């Protein structure tokens with residue numbers, strides 16, 4: 374049995390968010406999409422306590438406590454026997470988890486368990502840490518903070534489920550004996566995917582795959598394939614307009630039902646753009662002038678599908694004035710856009726200044742770096758990332 378000693382054996386984990394570079398919406402109809410890991414990550418720090426379990430969600434300004442007894446009584450039914458038998462929760466299981474969670478918090482804090490991040494924690498803690506047996510539950514303090522905007526289509530939830538899965542698996546010594554090997558990553562991915570069901574009902578698995586394995590992946594009809602590509606620099610821009618993926622997917626579906634002969638060729642063209650980009654990457658050809666034209670075309674086609682937004686159009690037009698190409702990423706209707714930053718570009722600072730003046734948030738970041746990482750200590754964690762939440766910075 375792994376023993377966490379106070380002050381020692383702290384666990385530090387980071388896991389990146391994702392950006393869809395090409396192919397969103399068409400992917401719903403069996404076309405390929407390309408998604409890559411971002412330099413923006415979620416951070417988790419776990420350390421041993423004398424008693425109780427504590428979850429600090431820094432971005433929600435929320436701290437919750439449970440006693441070991443409460444955990445054992447309320448969530449004993451969720452403990453798995455072997456961490457390699459990853460549970461897949463049904464809707465009824467999630468409902469049961471939710472009602473048990475409500476009984477565990479004071480009446481004035483009941484709404485906190487409506488926050489899916491809390492349920493995900495209870496699920497992963499009780500399933501994974503509980504796998505050692507009900508008498509072996511560890512008193513842990515778990516602190517989480519993220520650089521990713523929530524609900525903007527950048528995979529913030531998958532980076533959270535990935536980080537927590539890795540941290541809980543590490544706490545019971547199931548992974549990370551010498552860094553993270555491929556079977557460790559596979560296990561983290563299975564748990565993260567399983568936890569994503571609590572958040573999204575029927576997730577595609579792209580977000581957690583990117584967060585766990587990093588790099589760039591091709592996603593087509595449920596199949597996930599790594600793609601060799603250079604690390605790409607992008608400017609990521611948040612419109613701060615909230616949107617619901619489901620509403621936008623439904624919108625495209627409606628358009629397709631009304632005008633199948635118009636919409637199908639648009640989806641085919643988006644698929645052809647993604648195939649072209651991937652083909653070039655496979656050949657080791659990163660022709661930035663071609664990539665930027667393909668980005669422009671993809672944005673035009675998404676606009677035709679009705680999933681752009683005046684703020685997204687404004688960003689793309691502004692980018693064009695400075696010679697950059699941008700498109701929405703994810704579901705659209707708000708959320709984020711990205712602009713490709715080819716090496717040696719000029720005018721980026723000016724573009725960023727204008728975007729900020731217009732009230733947008735933007736980050737200069739890279740696509741295609743590492744996935745989930747276990748860090749030896751806080752220093753190493755800080756050094757490995759360009760963007761760090763305040764609570765983990767010096």
Ligand code: PMV
Nearest residue numbers: 397398400401526618703704
């Ligand atoms: O914005 P996100 O991360 O929810 O991306 C949605 C991508 C879609 O293609 C629009 C939907 C999907 O399930 O693939």
